[in-house]
Every structure is written in C-alpha cells, then in structure tokens.
Amino acid sequence: MKKSYSLLIPLLSLAFACQQNHDKEVQDLIETYRSELAPDKRVALWNIQFENDSLKGETDQIAGLGNFLAELNQQEIKYVNAVNQLPDESLGDNTKALVTISVANIRSNPKHSAELATQALMGTPLNVLKESDGWFLVQTPDGYLSWVDRAGIQLMSPEELEEWHVRPKVVYTKLTGHVWTNPAQEEMVSDVVAGDILTFEGENHNYLEVSLPDGRKGYIPSSESMLMENWLATRSTNPDQLISTAKQMLGVPYLWGGTSIKGVDCSGFTKTIYYLNGQVIPRDASQQVHEGEEVDTDKNWENLEVGDLLFFGEKATEDKKERVVHVGMWIGNNEFIHSRGRVRISSFDPNSPNFDEYELNRYLRTKRIINQKSDGVISVSELLNNE
Template identity: 70%
Template sequence: MKKIRSAWPALFVFYLASCAISNDNQTVNQLIENYRSTTAPDKRVALWDLSFENDSLKGETDRLTALDELISELNEQGIQFTDAVKRLPDSELEGKTKAVVTISVANIRSQPKHSAELATQALMGTPLTVLKGDGSWYMVQTPDQYISWVDQAGIQLMTEADLENWYQTPKVVFTPLTGHVWTGKDQKEMVSDLVAGDILTGLTSDGNWVKVQLPDGREGWVESEQLMQWEEWISSRETSVDNLISTAKSMLGVPYLWGGTSIKGVDCSGFTKTIFYLNGQVIPRDASQQINEGEEVDTEKNWENLQVGDLLFFGEKATDDRKERVVHVGMWIGNNEFIHSRGRVRISSFDPASPNYDEYELNRYLRTKRIVNQKSDGVLSVSEIIQPN
C-alpha cells in the first residue's frame, strides 16, 4: 500500500505565510493612516492617497518628505514591498510644474470635467502649482493650498524658470469691479474681460491708456485710471475698518455661486476670502478652514465684543454623537450687522427691530473669530504668495 503524505505541513506553511501577509498589510495600512492624520489631515490642501496591497505600496502623494519617512520606517521593520507610488508633481509634466491664470476668473473644479462641482476660482495672474495632468485638465494647487482641477484653456503652463521670468516683468493690478482689455484704444474689440484683483504686465503708457500683456502673451489696452502699479497697490492694501466695509458693500447684490471667489459670483467663504484678498490678505478657502484661524472673541452672542472685520461662523453645534458642522460665514460690520453671501451678498442684523433681522442665522450661530491684526499660520499677505517684482 502506498504511503499517503499529509498535506498539513504545506497547509500550515501557507497559513503562516498568509498570516504574515495579513499582518504586514495591517501594519503598513495603519502606518499610512498615522502619516495621513499628521501630514495630510485635510485632503483639500494635501494629497496622501496611499494603500498597501499584495506587497505593493500604491497610490499618489505630494507629501514627498512624509513618503520618504514612511518608506524608511518600512525598511527598518524589514517589510518587503514594491514602491509603486506616484510622486507629485508628476514627472510626465516634463518640468512644467507651474502655471499662471490667463483669463479674468478661472473656474477650478473638483474633477477634471466641466460638469464637475465648482471648487474654487482663481484670478488672472494667480500663480499655481501643477501636480498632474488628465487630458486637457490639470490638477493644480492655488496659493491658499487648495487642490482641484482646471482646464488648460484658462492657464499658461510654465517651468520654474518661466514663472520667475514672468515675475520679473512690471505688473499692474486692475482695480474696478469689472472692465475689459481692448485690442485698441477705440474699444471696438475685446481681448478679455477683467475683474478686481486681476494682475497683468504693464508694457507702455500712452496718455489715458496703458498697453498690457496677459500671462499667455496676448496684448491690449486698458484705461490707465483703472490700473495701479503692483508696488503701489500692495503698499496701499490695509485691512482697516473703512477698507473692509467699503469692499464688502461694493459687492452687495452679487449673486451666490457655490465655489465662487470673485465678483462674478461668490459663496459665503468665497465672499469673505475676496474681501480680504482685495485688501491684501489671503485667508483659507472654506468656512470650515477659516474658523481655525485667528483669535476667538465670542461664543455667547455678546455682540459688544465684536469689531468690524471679525468673521462670524454658523452651523450645527457638536453633540454627543455628532461633530460640529461649520456651514456658513459672514463679516461683522458693526451696529449689530454682518454682511454675507446667502442667495446674494446681503446685510443681516441681529436686532429684532431691524428690517434686516436674520433669525435664521442667529439660531445657528456658533462663534466669532478675529483674524485682523492677529498672527495666524493660514493667513498671509498677498505679496508673500504672489511675488512679481
């Protein structure tokens, strides 16, 4: 009779190997999550899309220092793996990892298609970091670190050297709410529309007109009274009471636009962001990010503690089984009033006797933060991130 060999030893070895693989997967994926929570807790401003499967570290990230640290830790633990992570910016960009917005307002979307949700906007002359491409779309990061997608038709791709050369050209800033670049001083044909805060290169002056160049090389004419030299514009920016109120009220009636951050349309946080940008400060994109900046000045509806320029936040308070939700923001303008974008840019009041009394927002008030004249990591001057000479 033939001796039948037991399959148990082989099965046991396979079982041990499977356990080892499973343990490795759990260990590595937990490490990935640990790094994500410290390196990229907010996916709107940092990419850390990694996973570990079948002995392969996969995904993509722009947090390259953290990735190197993770790989070193895996090597120290003796974990064998294939490194299949895409580093961003993508090498396929061939060095064109920068871009400048070439239209008055670029719509930047959550996915690489025009039907996708509008995530944010960027004005002409805004420098962008390009992370990767997908057809005619590019994943970009704005100066406030927001990551989303823009159509190539609205940007000029550049290398680091190209961007530096563009910075060296003399810049002018368009100051009215809206306007145009014309092919000639007769104003018969338009090169581009313009909105407040657009940045162009100033070429020559001819009486009441200035010849300008757009970031993609197109040229045209703008009335000189509508432009300020970059240096003059920057030095005149100030988040004073008068400036903040004047800028905010100049936008009364502008329609609400989800994802909007320009005179063409604003959502609530896009409105507060625009107010501060036009007065020389760059603040985070979303209300849930803006609330993390500055100094807390009120949580109890003590309106006497508030100053013009303070940001009021609204939403749902935290409960035992639910985190706080910040869904709206406005700016205090004094006299128990605040200005905000809901349906349109409007003024609301917390005074029951006022025709602008806003019981709806009063009932979902969370707290007020002060960012004017406060040290805050997420609040920068325009000159720090847009640096033409």
C-alpha cells in the first residue's frame, strides 16, 4: 500500500500541472479573441471565463464564439460550454425596441442611481440583449451598450420593427415642444425635442396627427416638424448648417452622458450636431478620434475647416498612451464650439475675450469626418431606413 501511495503523489502532481497549462492555454485563447472581437467593451461583449473545465460568461459575438469553440475542438481541449449567447433566449422574439419618450436616459448599470452612459431620442431603434429586473441591456445605433428602464422603450420583434420602419414618419425640428391630445392643446401627451421621430397619421389644419412608438396618439404643430423624407433631403454638413445647429445650443448645460438638447457632455454635443445634420458618429471622444482624416497636430489653425473635430487631453509619454478626454467643433475665425460647463464658444486667439488657454494647452489633434470614408460614421437615412 505504501508503494502504491508513493506513486500516486507524482501522478497527481503531473495531472495538476497539466490542468494548469490547459487552463492557461484556454485563457490565452479567450484573451486573443477578446482583443480581436471586443477590444472596446463599450460596443461589444466578450465576457468569457474558463473555470473547472467549463466555459462561463456571456457574449454578443456569436460568430466569433463559434470560431472560438471550433478552435478548442481542433486542439482536442475538453470543456463544457455554459456561455450565454446574447440576445438572451428569455427575450423570445422581443430582441428589438424603440425609444418611446423624448429622451431616454441609458445607464452603465441596471438602476437609476447608475452613471448616465448615453441618451437616445424618441423613435431610436435599439437592439435588445437581455433583461434584469425591469431594465434592458440595449445597443444603440452607434454601437453603445448600456441599460435602459423598461418604461422608456417599446419592445418589438424584428418583424414589428420592420413594419414600423416602412410607415411614414415625422421628425420634430424645434429644440423643444409637446405632443398634444388635440389641436386645442388642452392636454399634453409627451414632451418632444429636436430629432425625435414619430409616425405620421394625418393632417388637421396647422397640425400633424402623429403616433408615438408605444401607440399613443396626438398632435404637433406643422411648423415645428417635417415629414421624414423632406427632413432627410435637407440634411447637410455644410458649414452654415453645422454652425447654425451648434449655436442654437449655446448655453445648454453640461451633462455627463447627455446627448440631447436637455443636456450634453462634450462628445454628446458633437454627436448631436452631426445627428441633426444627417450623420451618426460614435458616442465618445475617445471613439470619435479614430474616425475620418487627421488634418492637424501642430496647431496650424489655417488647415482647419468648419465641422472639423478638435480633440484634447494628455499627450502620450514613454509610460502612458495618449488620453483623449474632450472634443469640440471648429467654426472658423480661430474659434471652436464645445460643451464644458455649458455649450460655449472658445478661441485660440490670445486677443479674443473668449481665449481658452486651458484647452490650447491640452490640444492633441484635429480630425475631419465630413466627406471622408469612415467605418464608424453612417447617415441618418441608413439608420432610419434600416439599411
């Protein structure tokens, strides 16, 4: 017995060492796939772990998961697949949604006290991934992943969303306003903000009859709205329209996570300017900086054009990567408009009353996204026509 026992110990040690190597091999492969499929966790999920011969976690990268499992099988690694594939099967057919309120607050975690991550306007289509106690993990058209309260959305099947897409639409164009129960404006159905999308139901003198994505009906003044096809036809990123849109928001308060007229952070402001002029750009400054063509890094302001995006932050050093923390839009005459405390105009001219030495000192680069091919920029037409 003693001899058998003495042989068992090294065998167990060898098995343990093999298991450790096995675990490391799988974990390394998980990390390789994560870096390829989901390098930015704000827009892609690859939360997978390997424990006790079991793959756990969740992902929305379904094709990538299939390739990953195939590679494990090819290497003859044994495992139990317990990875939850999103959208979660508990949603059934309700894997789509529309925002039903003027501005939906979308948060980093499923609770009202969580950080505001972004916002979405009424009529914005969403991909729905899973549910947690009345909150839904959704993906916005710019790819952002975050949580929205069920009270702010209408769940739909892909077929129901497609039916909504083909119905005639109205875009609200005034900065703020209301949907009324009748043209006499006796009772409010909902507030609305610029860019909100409603379904067109008919005309009543100087009012349009509309329906909200959750089926509520009401009226908005014709002068405060446009039929979708007319609105899209008049969207342009020409200098005059970009400046006009941006200046209409002067004084709007800074709001971390805000992307609407109710409040904007720096990248939410540039995103809103471009959205109201027909372009959907990424959510955050650190994402926007990767789009378009670089036109300046040396403060040569003569190279800039209206609509160019200026990025600010910390320059790269031997120990740290560049850190982009702020963005604004160039409006010409050595000036740019941005949201810091409130939407404001700043200047790089030392003789200007709006001279902004603080931003000048942390200037990094300028990118041009107008008329540039860029994977992260799509037209509002593509978004709303489900192309």
